[in-house]
Amino acid sequence: MHSQDxxxxxxxxVLAHVAGNVRALRTExxxxxxxxxxxxxxxxxxxxxxxxxxxxxxxxxLDRLAQxxxxxxxxxxxxxxxxxxxxxxxxxxxxxxxxxxxxxxxxVPAAREAELWTWSLGxxxxxxxxxxxxxxxxxxxxxxxxxxxxxxxxxxRRVAAGDFLIFTSDRPYLFANHEAxxxxxxxxxxx
Numbered sequence: 090m091h092s093q094d095x096x097x098x099x100x101x102x103v104l105a106h107v108a109g110n111v112r113a114l115r116t117e118x119x120x121x122x123x124x125x126x127x128x129x130x131x132x133x134x135x136x137x138x139x140x141x142x143x144x145x146x147x148x149x150x151l152d153r154l155a156q157x158x159x160x161x162x163x164x165x166x167x168x169x170x171x172x173x174x175x176x177x178x179x180x181x182x183x184x185x186x187x188x189x190x191x192x193x194x195x196x197v198p199a200a201r202e203a204e205l206w207t208w209s210l211g212x213x214x215x216x217x218x219x220x221x222x223x224x225x226x227x228x229x230x231x232x233x234x235x236x237x238x239x240x241x242x243x244x245x246r247r248v249a250a251g252d253f254l255i256f257t258s259d260r261p262y263l264f265a266n267h268e269a270x271x272x273x274x275x276x277x278x279x280x
Contacts, residue, residue, distance in 0.1 A: 186211025
């Protein structure tokens with residue numbers, strides 16, 4: 090998902106499920122929109138926009154909502170009727186560049202959960218991420234092109250095709266494509 094409002098046909102697949110899931114989970118837990126907003130650290134207006142399907146929400150906001158609702162990220166973004174969350178295969182983020190996208194392929198249990206993603210970033214595209222909770226890790230494997238990963242505590246790291254990077258994601262980080270061609274990579278998030 091990106092920060093700009095996208096036409097409904099350009100929005101990520103998961104937004105089709107998030108609206109109903111957030112509303113149903115909030116209602117099941119007896120929370121008002123104000124109460125959920127306070128627990129998740131977002132505005133009530135954002136909750137209202139998400140539930141109406143009009144808000145284009147960041148992945149980190151969805152993480153905070155899942156935590157506030159006491160569910161996994163995958164439970165929040167998958168179709169409500171889907172019981173097997175090992176295979177999700179839903180577009181979760183689309184950048185401005187048409188070559189930039191992230192698809193949540195599936196999840197498995199870990200301490201909490203592990204997620205498997207495919208990502209691509211078009212030339213010049215970046216994806217800024219907020220800090221995750223303590224003990225979360227990113228495992229990246231570059232399939233094509235070169236990915237630059239920037240974190241607060243280290244110099245930018247360029248990861249070329251065929252190489253990988255593992256890092257703790259408990260501080261803000263950035264994925265960037267400083268190359269002329271798209272970069273494609275596999276991302277595992279373990280928490």
